Amino acid sequence: MNAPVANAPILKASACPHDCPSTCALEVELLADGTIGRLKGARDNAYTAGVICAKVARYADRLYHPDRLMRPLKRVGPKGEGRFEEISWEEALDTVAAAFLKAEAAHGAQAVWPYHYAGTMGLVQRDSIHRLRHAKGYSRQFDTICTNMAWTGYIAGTGLLAGPDPREMARADMVVIWGTNPVSTQVNVMTHAVTARKTRGAKIVAIDVYPTQTVKQADLGLVLKPGTDAALACAVMHVLFRDGHADRDYLARYTDCPDELEAHVAARSPQWAAAITGLSVEEIERFAAMVGATKKTYFRLGYGFTRQRNGAVSMHAASCIAAVTGAWQHEGGGAFHNNGAIYTLDKSMIEGHSLIDPAVRQLDQSQIGQVLTGDAEALRHGPPVTAMLIQNTNPVSVAPEQELVKQGFAREDLFVCVHEQFMTETAKMADIVLPATQFLEHDDLYKGGGHQYLMFGPKLTEGPGETRPNLYVLNEIARRVGAVEHPGFAMSAREHVDWMLKASNFGSLEEIERERWVDCQPEFRKAHYLDGFAWPDGKFRFKPDWPTVPAPNAGPMGPFEQMPALPDYWAVVEEADAEHPFRLATSPARSFLNSTFNETAASRSKEGRPDLMIGAEDAQGLGIADGDAIRIGNRRGAVMLHARFTAGLKRGVVIAEGIWPNEAYPDGKGINTLTGADAVAPYGGAAFHDISVWVRKA
Ligand SMILES: Nc1nc2c(c(=O)[nH]1)N[C@H]1C(S)=C(S)[C@@H](COP(=O)(O)OP(=O)(O)OC[C@H]3O[C@@H](n4cnc5c(=O)[nH]c(N)nc54)[C@H](O)[C@@H]3O)O[C@H]1N2
Ligand SMILES: Nc1nc2c(c(=O)[nH]1)N[C@H]1C(S)=C(S)[C@@H](COP(=O)(O)OP(=O)(O)OC[C@H]3O[C@@H](n4cnc5c(=O)[nH]c(N)nc54)[C@H](O)[C@@H]3O)O[C@H]1N2
Ligand code: SF4
Ligand SMILES: [Mo]
Numbered sequence: 001m002n003a004p005v006a007n008a009p010i011l012k013a014s015a016c017p018h019d020c021p022s023t024c025a026l027e028v029e030l031l032a033d034g035t036i037g038r039l040k041g042a043r044d045n046a047y048t049a050g051v052i053c054a055k056v057a058r059y060a061d062r063l064y065h066p067d068r069l070m071r072p073l074k075r076v077g078p079k080g081e082g083r084f085e086e087i088s089w090e091e092a093l094d095t096v097a098a099a100f101l102k103a104e105a106a107h108g109a110q111a112v113w114p115y116h117y118a119g120t121m122g123l124v125q126r127d128s129i130h131r132l133r134h135a136k137g138y139s140r141q142f143d144t145i146c147t148n149m150a151w152t153g154y155i156a157g158t159g160l161l162a163g164p165d166p167r168e169m170a171r172a173d174m175v176v177i178w179g180t181n182p183v184s185t186q187v188n189v190m191t192h193a194v195t196a197r198k199t200r201g202a203k204i205v206a207i208d209v210y211p212t213q214t215v216k217q218a219d220l221g222l223v224l225k226p227g228t229d230a231a232l233a234c235a236v237m238h239v240l241f242r243d244g245h246a247d248r249d250y251l252a253r254y255t256d257c258p259d260e261l262e263a264h265v266a267a268r269s270p271q272w273a274a275a276i277t278g279l280s281v282e283e284i285e286r287f288a289a290m291v292g293a294t295k296k297t298y299f300r301l302g303y304g305f306t307r308q309r310n311g312a313v314s315m316h317a318a319s320c321i322a323a324v325t326g327a328w329q330h331e332g333g334g335a336f337h338n339n340g341a342i343y344t345l346d347k348s349m350i351e352g353h354s355l356i357d358p359a360v361r362q363l364d365q366s367q368i369g370q371v372l373t374g375d376a377e378a379l380r381h382g383p384p385v386t387a388m389l390i391q392n393t394n395p396v397s398v399a400p401e402q403e404l405v406k407q408g409f410a411r412e413d414l415f416v417c418v419h420e421q422f423m424t425e426t427a428k429m430a431d432i433v434l435p436a437t438q439f440l441e442h443d444d445l446y447k448g449g450g451h452q453y454l455m456f457g458p459k460l461t462e463g464p465g466e467t468r469p470n471l472y473v474l475n476e477i478a479r480r481v482g483a484v485e486h487p488g489f490a491m492s493a494r495e496h497v498d499w500m501l502k503a504s505n506f507g508s509l510e511e512i513e514r515e516r517w518v519d520c521q522p523e524f525r526k527a528h529y530l531d532g533f534a535w536p537d538g539k540f541r542f543k544p545d546w547p548t549v550p551a552p553n554a555g556p557m558g559p560f561e562q563m564p565a566l567p568d569y570w571a572v573v574e575e576a577d578a579e580h581p582f583r584l585a586t587s588p589a590r591s592f593l594n595s596t597f598n599e600t601a602a603s604r605s606k607e608g609r610p611d612l613m614i615g616a617e618d619a620q621g622l623g624i625a626d627g628d629a630i631r632i633g634n635r636r637g638a639v640m641l642h643a644r645f646t647a648g649l650k651r652g653v654v655i656a657e658g659i660w661p662n663e664a665y666p667d668g669k670g671i672n673t674l675t676g677a678d679a680v681a682p683y684g685g686a687a688f689h690d691i692s693v694w695v696r697k698a
Pocket of ligand 4: 019146
């Protein structure tokens with residue numbers, strides 16, 4: 001028997017907290033001195049299966065980064081200059097509370113806007129901000145920056161945000177990876193798809209707007225023009241009906257209007273779709289033939305193709321294909337996007353549901369630029385926002401219409417407190433900066449959007465300096481601003497987790513700590529909708545009733561009457577025109593996660609510099625050589641970067657990967673200078689990959 005090795009690391013269970021559908025189950029090396037070593041994927045977790053991305057494997061780089069915020073800071077120089085001086089937590093929290101009370105006295109409580117997102121996906125640390133918000137009647141946030149088009153489009157067909165067990169990808173005969181780039185954004189999809197290829201000869205198809213690593217690894221890679229996926233989906237359905245691959249028994253039993261759909265797509269041939277998508281007729285025919293011949297096709301539908309002004313319609317159209325072939329009936333078949341609906345968690349304690357006042361306005365997260373620059377419509381015709389608390393997000397980098405965002409944050413009459421792990425661009429604009437713990441330094445509960453596990457991530461090590469978790473900050477501010485009493489303000493993170501698990505019948509803290517995770521996978525019949533889809537009539541809807549699709553969290557928006565009744569190409573994207581001849585997508589970089597990890601040296605050196613991927617022919621037409629400094633722009637502003645010649649792009653399509661810090665660009669303007677904040681139909685969202693631009697040599 002081996003003698004125990006002195007000072008050998010102990011392995012502890014945790015879960016990746018980042019905003020990523022994979023939510024990996026982790027094994028964390030706890031070293032003898034109490035510090036953290038390597039992070040690995042848990043091998044015995046059936047979804048993670050031992051695989052995590054490179055950026056989290058080297059997490060110690062981020063945890064022990066020399067630039068971590070350690071102490072509360074108070075701005076001393078002019079706004080945005082970045083000069084701060086250290087103060088105590090007491091002084092910092094008192095200053096925040098005084099500023100919030102002042103804003104409330106001048107304009108009412110809605111002048112305060114707590115602003116947050118998913119920098120941590122932990123339910124306690126991410127969502128406790130709502131409890132403070134509701135307890136004071138501060139402005140609410142309409143979350144729109146990420147999921148609205150995708151979720152709405154998926155639910156339009158199925159009635160529910162849930163689908164076939166993601167582990168079934170490994171048992172599919174074909175995996176269609178549509179509008180997501182899992183090699184970069186959710187590595188485990190590749191694990192299971194490649195298992196299917198190795199063990200059963202399954203084919204992998206990837207559909208994107210440029211040759212991503214996922215497209216390159218696929219058996220069939222389809223590169224189409226941005227925003228044209230619904231045309232492809234219609235043509236595929238056309239071929240399926242034409243060639244006898246529609247499952248007519250299934251259609252009759254499980255869908256709302258198969259005859260209408262068939263008549264509708266009869267006019268949407270591969271020739272029709274080729275003209276719209278830029279794909280060849282042969283590519284479309286080949287893909288459709290593969291789908292028709294493969295009952296066990298698992299459509300893994302991502303977010304990327306929904307970040308277009310017709311994104312919800314495209315998501316719905318893609319999900320319809322599985323209903324035409326009846327793929328839903330088979331193990332390894334169906335269409336999956338996210339499992340949000342399987343976690344029936346009672347979040348009333350964390351979020352303070354009993355305190356919600358529906359009359360309080362909801363401000364659109366993506367329109368923070370408009371909100372802070374006083375746009376009356378964006379302010380819902382209410383008072384200005386004069387005070388903010390920001391947690392888990394970096395809007396002065398990630399939010400669209402960045403020029404407006406920056407103008408807003410520069411306002412002298414706006415008080416901003418940013419609680420952060422790093423001096424982000426948003427933190428630089430703050431009046432008070434509070435230092436935050438990282439996930440291994442606090443307790444929380446996580447749920448996997450791309451799988452079916454609830455996971456616990458315990459505090460494994462002390463946070464450095466005076467870092468504190470989000471929960472602490474919220475409870476302390478609540479106390480100082482005289483928030484109404486709520487038991488949630490007196491509970492620890494562990495108590496919140498225990499309460500929520502028990503209230504939701506998902507066990508208890510003790511159980512999940514022992515077992516590490518809870519597998520919440522619904523049974524096969526339910527996940528595959530074999531007893532009917534989640535609409536009252538049990539039918540999958542080819543003809544969505546958009547106004548009744550459950551809205552993520554704000555009221556109906558529309559314009560419903562302009563949306564196509566059946567799946568169709570909806571020509572509402574930001575078309576190229578004479579002044580803006582290129583279509584731009586701002587796809588994710590592999591080594592960054594939104595703006596996270598752009599502070600670590602390894603990630604930055606892997607990404608190089610902000611480049612524009614452009615086809616050689618397109619570039620040469622403009623007198624641009626590979627590596628040249630170039631400028632791209634539209635009516636929202638202009639950005640400087642460098643040309644990187646890339647093969648395999650459609651003519652007129654350019655790609656800028658990654659949300660680099662503004663300062664990484666020669667003139668300090670980041671990629672979101674160019675993106676629009678107009679709300680996408682029908683329930684809002686930002687069309688980050690739907691931009692028209694001009695391109696010039698700098
Ligand atoms: N490395 C890394 N991982 C990440 C992130 C990151 O920034 N970097 N972000 C995280 C977050 S917050 C999220 S929400 C997820 C999102 O992950 P995904 O679901 O993968 O969505 P996106 O990253 O927006 O884009 C995916 C792909 O869609 C493509 N795309 C854009 N427009 C179209 C279109 O019209 N049609 C088609 N077919 N494809 C299109 C893009 O080029 C991109 O390659 O990833 C998470 N994981
Ligand atoms: N051009 C372009 N822009 C995009 C996108 C795109 O594809 N293209 N993608 C969009 C999408 S999908 C999303 S989701 C948004 C995401 O944008 P953000 O929500 O801003 O995500 P991050 O940029 O990763 O920033 C999260 C911040 O939270 C901090 N943080 C992490 N954990 C904690 C914690 O426990 N406590 C506190 N106080 N802070 C913490 C991190 O340090 C980090 O600075 O970006 C959007 N912006
Ligand atoms: S793949 Fe996503 S969930 Fe997994 S470790 Fe990387 S960032 Fe975290
Ligand atoms: Mo996202």
